[in-house]
Amino acid sequence: GENVEQHPSTLSVQEGDSAVIKCTYSDSASNYFPWYKQELGKGPQLIIDIRSNVGEKKDQRIAVTLNKTAKHFSLHITETQPEDSAVYFCAASFGNEKLTFGTGTRLTIIP
């Protein structure tokens, strides 16, 4: 089955700097790659997603890139703000198969 690895497990950046979180997946058939943000005591919140027919997608300060050949995808957050502090999860799926999640990255924004 699908396996998703996520790095780093923790990340601290100065407010205003950029943050990058990387994931790799094992199943070349996977074609949907969402990113979730989970704040303490809450469920995961979908923040951006990308499909395999697209190489990059942006939504204001957040962008996701996908390299199908290398089976890598990354989350980029620019101009980080204190409210960006949370745990971020990447995930992968194919068709109506389950979402397989990474192990999470705890992002801390230092004021």
Place this chain on the structure above:
Amino acid sequence: DAGVTQSPTHLIKTRGQQVTLRCSPISGHKSVSWYQQVLGQGPQFIFQYYEKEERGRGNFPDRFSARQFPNYSSELNVNALLLGDSALYLCASSTLVQVREQYFGPGTRLTVT
């Protein structure tokens, strides 16, 4: 529009007991999936239901079961609880049977003592 709702918020049970968790999807969403999230890990898929039929099952023992009702709400049942079942149980809904744009509820925190 209301998001995905789950009840109860917290639950404490004893080993060997049974528990039922409830989920109401976003209005118009016909697919409900259940995930288990152990502290410090990503969510693990348990079940997916679409139009009241089971469409997917994760690698969980038969002690775990679920169902979806005509109004698309869902219940997750866990029998013969073990200490290792302690986790946050998340429900997610989406419009399609395909796994796209799943929206999660706040979860039910289950503690087994």
